[in-house]
Amino acid sequence: MDDNSFCKFCDTKGLRIVGVCTIAILALFLLAQTIHTLTNLSRSANPATDTITVQGDGQATLPPDVAKISFTVENTSATVVEAQSATTKQANAALDFVKGQGIAEKDIKTLSYNISPQYSYPNPCPPGSMCPAYGGTPKVTGYQVAETIQVTMRDLAKTGALLGGLGKLSVQNVSGPAFALDDANAGYDAARADAITNAKTQASLLAKQLGVHLGKIVNFSESSGRNAYPMMYGLGGDVSASKAAIPEISVGENTYSASVSITYEIR
Numbered sequence: 414m415d416d417n418s419f420c421k422f423c424d425t426k427g428l429r430i431v432g433v434c435t436i437a438i439l440a441l442f443l444l445a446q447t448i449h450t451l452t453n454l455s456r457s458a459n460p461a462t463d464t465i466t467v468q469g470d471g472q473a474t475l476p477p478d479v480a481k482i483s484f485t486v487e488n489t490s491a492t493v494v495e496a497q498s499a500t501t502k503q504a505n506a507a508l509d510f511v512k513g514q515g516i517a518e519k520d521i522k523t524l525s526y527n528i529s530p531q532y533s534y535p536n537p538c539p540p541g542s543m544c545p546a547y548g549g550t551p552k553v554t555g556y557q558v559a560e561t562i563q564v565t566m567r568d569l570a571k572t573g574a575l576l577g578g579l580g581k582l583s584v585q586n587v588s589g590p591a592f593a594l595d596d597a598n599a600g601y602d603a604a605r606a607d608a609i610t611n612a613k614t615q616a617s618l619l620a621k622q623l624g625v626h627l628g629k630i631v632n633f634s635e636s637s638g639r640n641a642y643p644m645m646y647g648l649g650g651d652v653s654a655s656k657a658a659i660p661e662i663s664v665g666e667n668t669y670s671a672s673v674s675i676t677y678e679i680r
Contacts, residue, residue: 464631465619466676469612473603474668480566480590483524484579487559493528496558504560507582511564514575520565531555566590569664577659592664600669601637608635608673616677628678635673 486507488499511521532551566572572590579587594600620627 463679464676465616465623465625465679466632466674467612467616467619469608469610469615469673469675470670471604471607471609471611471673472668472670473600473607474666475594475600475603476666477569477592477594477664478567479595480569480572480592480664481563482566482572482575482579482587482589482591483561483563484584484588485559485561485586486584487557489531489555489557491555493556493558496528496556500558500560503582503584504562507562507579507584510578510582511575514566514571514578515568516564516566520567522563522565524561524563525559526561527557527559529557529559531557561586567595569662572662572664573659576662590662592667594667600667601671604637604669604671605635605673608671609675612673612675616675620677620679623679625679628680630675631678632676633673635671637669637671 484507486500486504488496488503490496490499508521512518530553533554534551564575566575569592576587576590616627
């Protein structure tokens with residue numbers, strides 16, 4: 414056999430080996446895919462029936478890092494322009510004071526701005542006499558302009574000073590502080606994590622008592638309850654400087670709660 418014939422024989426044999434190996438690998442791949450597909454079909458057609466479900470309750474108590482305070486400035490005059498001018502002047506004075514307490518622009522927000530006509534309902538009958546049903550037209554006597562502003566405080570130590578200062582400015586309807594977390598979800602996230610930990614602990618104990626092994630989680634649900642304890646502080650209108658003392662404000666803590674339900678396969 415010459416060298417050319419030998420090389421042709423080797424090339425032909427090598428190609429056959431490569432072809433057989435390729436076919437074998439492809440067959441194994443197809444087999445694995447078939448098994449995987451059949452397994453998934455079996456799981457979807459036959460949902461888990463051997464399960465246990467456990468409940469978990471959790472709580473998280475966290476100190477607040479912001480306080481929200483709202484106040485209203487309102488004035489009544491014979492015309493809308495006069496009422497707006499008086500309200501704007503008083504509101505600007507209040508805002509200057511607020512900003513002087515270190516409150517950033519982004520933490521000051523106007524919640525509402527209302528213009529309301531004021532009416533009088535004259536009595537057509539003298540006092541003490543019988544009077545028919547009143548059908549007269551009410552008379553506009555003036556206009557009230559009210560602006561409500563909300564302030565978010567991040568330095569909680571200044572809360573009392575802010576409330577006292579607003580009282581000296583004779584603003585109306587001061588309410589708050591409502592103590593909260595700047596990240597509204599942080600408290601509940603912590604409570605839910607505690608609830609999941611408690612549920613897992615209960616599941617492990619229950620599986621041990623039943624003599625079974627926990628499998629994968631097949632269902633999960635949750636519910637939340639947010640229990641905050643904000644201090645409320647109200648000031649009436651026309652609070653004079655001599656009466657407006659700086660209140661002592663207790664920040665306290667807010668408690669958040671969550672409940673979860675977890676269902677496990679068992680084997």
